[in-house]
Amino acid sequence: xxxxxxxxxxxxxxxxxxxxxxxxxxxxxxxxxxxxxxxxxxxxxxxxxxxxxxxxxxxxxxxxxxxxxxxxxxxxxxxxxxxxxxxxxxxxxxxxxxxxxxxxxxxxxxxxxxxxxxxxxxxxxxxxxxxxxxxxxxxxxxxxxxxxxxxxxxxxxxxxxxxxxxxxxxxxxxxxxxxxxxxxxxxxxxxxxxxxxxxxxxxxxxxxxxxxxxxxxxxxxxxxxxxxxxxxxxxxxxxxxxxxxxxxxxxxxxxxxxxxxxxxxxxxxxxxxxxxxxxxxxxxxxxxxxxxxxxxxxxxxxxxxxxxxxxxxxxxxxxxxxxxxxxxxxxxxxxxxxxxxxxxxxxxxxxxxxxxxxxxxxxxxxxxxxxxxxxxxxxxxxxxxxxxxxxxxxxxxxxxxxxxxxxxxxxxxxxxxxxxxxxxxxxxxxxxxxxxxxxxxxxxxxxxxxxxxxxxxxxxxxxxxxxxxxxxxxxxxxxxxxxxxxxxxxxxxxxxxxxxxxxxxxxxxxxxx
Amino acid sequence: xxxxxxxxxxxxxxxxxxxxxxxxxxxxxxxxxxxxxxxxxxxxxxxxxxxxxxxxxxxxxxxxxxxxxxxxxxxxxxxxxxxxxxxxxxxxxxxxxxxxxxxxxxxxxxxxxxxxxxxxxxxxxxxxxxxxxxxxxxxxxxxxxxxxxxxxxxxxxxxxxxxxxxxxxxxxxxxxxxxxxxxxxxxxxxxxxxxxxxxxxxxxxxxxxxxxxxxxxxxxxxxxxxxxxxxxxxxxxxxxxxxxxxxxxxxxxxxxxxxxxxxxxxxxxxxxxxxxxxxxxxxxxxxxxxxxxxxxxxxxxxxxxxxxxxxxxxxxxxxxxxxxxxxxxxxxxxxxxxxxxxxxxxxxxxxxxx
Numbered sequence: 001x002x003x004x005x006x007x008x009x010x011x012x013x014x015x016x017x018x019x020x021x022x023x024x025x026x027x028x029x030x031x032x033x034x035x036x037x038x039x040x041x042x043x044x045x046x047x048x049x050x051x052x053x054x055x056x057x058x059x060x061x062x063x064x065x066x067x068x069x070x071x072x073x074x075x076x077x078x079x080x081x082x083x084x085x086x087x088x089x090x091x092x093x094x095x096x097x098x099x100x101x102x103x104x105x106x107x108x109x110x111x112x113x114x115x116x117x118x119x120x121x122x123x124x125x126x127x128x129x130x131x132x133x134x135x136x137x138x139x140x141x142x143x144x145x146x147x148x149x150x151x152x153x154x155x156x157x158x159x160x161x162x163x164x165x166x167x168x169x170x171x172x173x174x175x176x177x178x179x180x181x182x183x184x185x186x187x188x189x190x191x192x193x194x195x196x197x198x199x200x201x202x203x204x205x206x207x208x209x210x211x212x213x214x215x216x217x218x219x220x221x222x223x224x225x226x227x228x229x230x231x232x233x234x235x236x237x238x239x240x241x242x243x244x245x246x247x248x249x250x251x252x253x254x255x256x257x258x259x260x261x262x263x264x265x266x267x268x269x270x271x272x273x274x275x276x277x278x279x280x281x282x283x284x285x286x287x288x289x290x291x292x293x294x295x296x297x298x299x300x301x302x303x304x305x306x307x308x309x310x311x312x313x314x315x316x317x318x319x320x321x322x323x324x325x326x327x328x329x330x331x332x333x334x335x336x337x338x339x340x341x342x343x344x345x346x347x348x349x350x351x352x353x354x355x356x357x358x359x360x361x362x363x364x365x366x367x368x369x370x371x372x373x374x375x376x377x378x379x380x381x382x383x384x385x386x387x388x389x390x391x392x393x394x395x396x397x398x399x400x401x402x403x404x405x406x407x408x409x410x411x412x413x414x415x416x417x418x419x420x421x422x423x424x425x426x427x428x429x430x431x432x433x434x435x436x437x438x439x440x441x442x443x444x445x446x447x448x449x450x451x452x453x454x455x456x457x458x459x460x461x462x463x464x465x466x467x468x469x470x471x472x473x474x475x476x477x478x479x480x481x482x483x484x485x486x487x488x489x490x491x492x493x494x495x496x497x498x499x500x501x502x503x504x505x506x507x508x509x510x511x512x513x
Numbered sequence: 514x515x516x517x518x519x520x521x522x523x524x525x526x527x528x529x530x531x532x533x534x535x536x537x538x539x540x541x542x543x544x545x546x547x548x549x550x551x552x553x554x555x556x557x558x559x560x561x562x563x564x565x566x567x568x569x570x571x572x573x574x575x576x577x578x579x580x581x582x583x584x585x586x587x588x589x590x591x592x593x594x595x596x597x598x599x600x601x602x603x604x605x606x607x608x609x610x611x612x613x614x615x616x617x618x619x620x621x622x623x624x625x626x627x628x629x630x631x632x633x634x635x636x637x638x639x640x641x642x643x644x645x646x647x648x649x650x651x652x653x654x655x656x657x658x659x660x661x662x663x664x665x666x667x668x669x670x671x672x673x674x675x676x677x678x679x680x681x682x683x684x685x686x687x688x689x690x691x692x693x694x695x696x697x698x699x700x701x702x703x704x705x706x707x708x709x710x711x712x713x714x715x716x717x718x719x720x721x722x723x724x725x726x727x728x729x730x731x732x733x734x735x736x737x738x739x740x741x742x743x744x745x746x747x748x749x750x751x752x753x754x755x756x757x758x759x760x761x762x763x764x765x766x767x768x769x770x771x772x773x774x775x776x777x778x779x780x781x782x783x784x785x786x787x788x789x790x791x792x793x794x795x796x797x798x799x800x801x802x803x804x805x806x807x808x809x810x811x812x813x814x815x816x817x818x819x820x821x822x823x824x825x826x827x828x829x830x831x832x833x834x835x836x837x838x839x840x841x842x843x844x845x846x847x848x849x850x851x852x853x854x855x856x857x858x859x860x861x862x863x864x865x866x867x
Contacts, residue, residue, distance in 0.1 A: 308741070310741065329743075330740060331745055334742075347737055348741050349738055349741075350738055353730075353734040353801035354730060354801065358727060362727070362739070362744070372723045374727075376721075396861065400855070403855065403859050416742065
C-alpha cells in the first residue's frame with residue numbers, strides 16, 4: 001500500500017455546546033492521498049468534528065495540527081486558505097443563479113476586480129463537469145436541476161477550489177447508482193493526486209467500498225480507528241452502537257388492542273418523476289409502537305405526510321379503526337384521530353413567534369370554544385395540566401416557545417398533538433436535536449401513551465432507538481417497505497442491510513458475525 | 514402552579530422594567546405628543562377640536578384595524594384606499610340615481626340598504642384579493658396593487674372623474690338619513706366614533722377570544738406549521754382580506770356622508786397611513802405579531818401629530834418629514850423591544866433549567 005502521510009490531526013479535541021458535550025477529547029488523524037471514512041449515528045459528533053476542521057466551529061479545548069504545525073481556523077475562509085474544502089450535507093446553493101455562478105460565488109473570476117469574466121467561468125465550469133462526466137450546462141439555473149445534479153454542482157464547487165483536504169458529508173444521499181460510480185472515480189482520481197478526503201456516510205457498504213481508513217464515533221468519543229483492511233459491517237455496527245445499550249425506556253409489557261390504523265397501497269409521486277412513497281401497506285394495533293427505520297430520503301417522512309393529508313395528490317387508502325379516511329385535509333384527518341409530530345420542529349411543528357400556550361392549543365381550539373367564544377381560562381388550565389403531565393420545564397406558559405430547549409419544544413409539539421385526543425400518533429424523528437436526557441423522557445412518554453392504548457408510528461434513522469423502542473419494525477428504502485421484523489427477529493445487521501436494498505451496488509454483503 | 518413558578522424565578526428587574534416601558538411606548542408617545550400640543554398649540558384642547566380630530570383619526574383607524582389583521586396574517590393590503598374611493602362612489606351613485614335598468618323605471622334604496630350594498634362591494638373586493646392570493650398564488654403585495662388600480666379606475670369610470678354632489682338623499686325613498694352617518698350623534702358622540710368603538714371592540718374580541726383570531730396569528734407566524742396543525746389557511750386569509758375590505762367600505766360611507774359628496778379620488782394613499790398606524794402600534798411586518806389596541810393608539814399618534822402640527826402652523830412639507838421620522842423611530846424601538854423580550858424569556862428559562 002502507498003505511504004499515506006498524516007496531513008491534519010486533532011489532539012484532545014473537545015467541543016462543548018451549551019448543555020451538551022459534542023466532542024470529548026478526540027484524537028483524529030487525516031491521511032493524505034486516502035479516503036478517511038467517518039461513521040457514527042446521528043448526534044455522534046461527526047458533523048461537529050468536520051465543522052471544526054472546516055473552520056465553521058472552534059474547539060473548546062485541544063489543538064488542531066496541519067502538517068504537524070498547530071493552527072487555529074477561525075472562519076471557513078481561513079480553512080479554504082489552508083486548502084480545506086467541505087461539501088455540506090445540506091445543499092448550500094443558490095437556486096436562482098446559474099451553475100457557473102454558483103461554483104464561483106464569492107470567488108468570481110474577474111477582469112480588474114469589477115467585471116465578471118463570464119467566459120472564463122463558463123470554460124472552467126465546463127471542464128469541471130467534464131471531469132465529473134456530467135452533461136450540465138454552465139448556464140443552467142441550479143433550481144432547474146435534479147437534487148442529484150445539484151449535489152454534483154456542490155462537489156464541483158469544492159473541486160474548483162483545488163482543495164488539498166476535501167470533506168464530503170453524505171455526498172451520495174441523493175445520487176443515483178451511476179452518479180455514485182462517477183463520484184467514486186473522481187474520488188480515486190483525487191486520491192492519486194494526494195488529496196486527503198474525509199467521507200461521511202450512513203451507507204456502510206459504501207464506506208467499506210470506498211474507504212482506506214475508518215474512524216467510528218459514538219456520543220462524541222472515538223470508539224474505533226483503523227485502516228479499512230478487514231473491516232466488516234458488524235465491526236462498524238458494534239463500534240457505532242457499543243456493547244451495552246443505553247438505558248432507554250424499558251419495556252412495559254401490555255397487550256395490544258384491535259387494529260387502529262391500516263395503510264393500503266399508499267404511493268406518492270415526486271415532482272422529478274419516480275415515486276417517493278412506493279406502494280406502502282401495513283397495519284397497526286392500538287397500544288403498539290411501530291418503528292420505521294431507513295436512511296434519509298427513504299420515503300418515511302413522506303409516508304407520514306401522506307397519512308396526515310399534506311399531499312392531497314397521494315394515492316392509496318388509509319383506514320382508522322377499519323373505516324376509510326375520506327377527508328383530504330389535515331384538519332379533517334386530525335378530526336378522525338390522526339396526529340403528526342413533524343421532523344422539522346422549527347419549520348413545521350411550531351409557530352416560533354407565539355407563546356407556549358398558543359402553540360400547544362393550536363390544533364384543539366374548538367375544545368375551548370362555545371359558539372365563537374373561546375374560554376381563555378379553560379385553555380390555560382388545560383395547558384398547565386399538560387405541562388405537568390409531560391414535565392415540560394417552563395418558566396411561564398406565556399413565554400415565546402422559541403426560548404425553550406429542543407427537548408422542551410418537542411414536548412410542546414407532542415402536547416399539541418395529544419390535545420386533539422388522537423388514536424394514532426405519527427412521530428417523525430421524535431428525538432432529533434434533543435439531548436440524551438430529554439430523549440429518554442420523550443421515549444418514556446411514548447411508552448406510557450402506548451400503554452394507554454394509543455397506536456404509535458415513529459420514524460427514525462437511529463438503530464439503537466428503533467431496536468429498543470419498537471414492538472415491531474418496518475424498514476423502508478427507496479420509498480418501499482423492504483423489511484418487517486418482530487422485536488425478536490430484528491438485528492442491527494439485518495436492519496442495515498434492508499435499508500440499503502435498492503441503493504448503489506451492495507456488491508459484497510458481508511455475513512453478520 | 515404557574516404563579517408559583519413565575520414567582521420562584523429571580524426577577525432580573527432592570528430588563529423587566531425596560532420591557533414594560535418599551536411595550537407601552539406607543540401609549541407613552543401618544544401622551545407626549547398630546548401634552549406637547551396641549552401646551553403649544555392654541556385651542557388644541559377645545560371640545561370642537563377634539564371632535565374634529567377624532568373624526569379624522571377614526572377614518573384612518575378603521576383602515577388600520579383591517580390592515581392589522583392582514584399584516585398579522587403575513588400579508589399586506591394596498592387596495593384599501595381605492596376601495597374607500599370606489600365605495601364612496603357607489604354610495605353616491607345609489608343615493609342620487611338608485612339602480613336604473615334602462616326599462617323606464619329604477620330601484621331606489623333607503624339608507625340602510627345603501628349601506629348594505631356598499632359593504633357588499635367592499636367585502637367583494639376583499640374576497641377577490643383573497644381569491645388571487647390563496648387560489649391563484651399571487652403575492653399579496655402584487656395582488657392588492659392590482660386591485661388598487663382596478664378599483665381606482667372603476668371609481669373614476671363611474672362618474673367620468675366627476676364628483677357626485679349634494680348627497681342629501683330623498684325622504685320619499687328613506688335615503689335622507691344618509692347624512693346622519695357622517696354628521697349625526699349618538700348620546701353626543703359622533704356616529705363615526707361610535708362605529709369605530711364597535712368595530713374596534715369586535716376586532717379585538719376576534720383577535721383575542723376566538724379560534725379565528727388565533728388562526729390569523731398562527732398563519733402569519735408560520736404558515737406551514739399552521740397548516741400541519743389542522744388550520745384552514747385559505748379560509749383564514751380570505752377572512753382577513755374580506756374584513757379589510759369591510760373596514761374600507763365603512764370609511765367610504767363615512768367620508769361621502771361627511772362631505773355630502775363623493776369624489777373618485779377620495780382615499781388616495783390612505784393605505785399608507787393605515788400601514789403606518791399598524792406598524793406604529795407594534796404590528797410586525799413579517800407577520801404573527803400585532804394588537805388591535807396598539808394599532809388604534811398608533812392611529813391616534815399619527816392623527817394627533819398631523820392635526821397638532823397644522824394648528825401650530827408647521828408647513829405641510831415638514832409634517833410629512835416628521836411623520837416619516839416617527840415611523841422609522843417606532844420600528845427601531847420595536848426591534849429593541851424584541852431583543853429585550855427574548856433575553857428576559859431566555860433568562861427565565863435558564864433559571865428553570867438549573
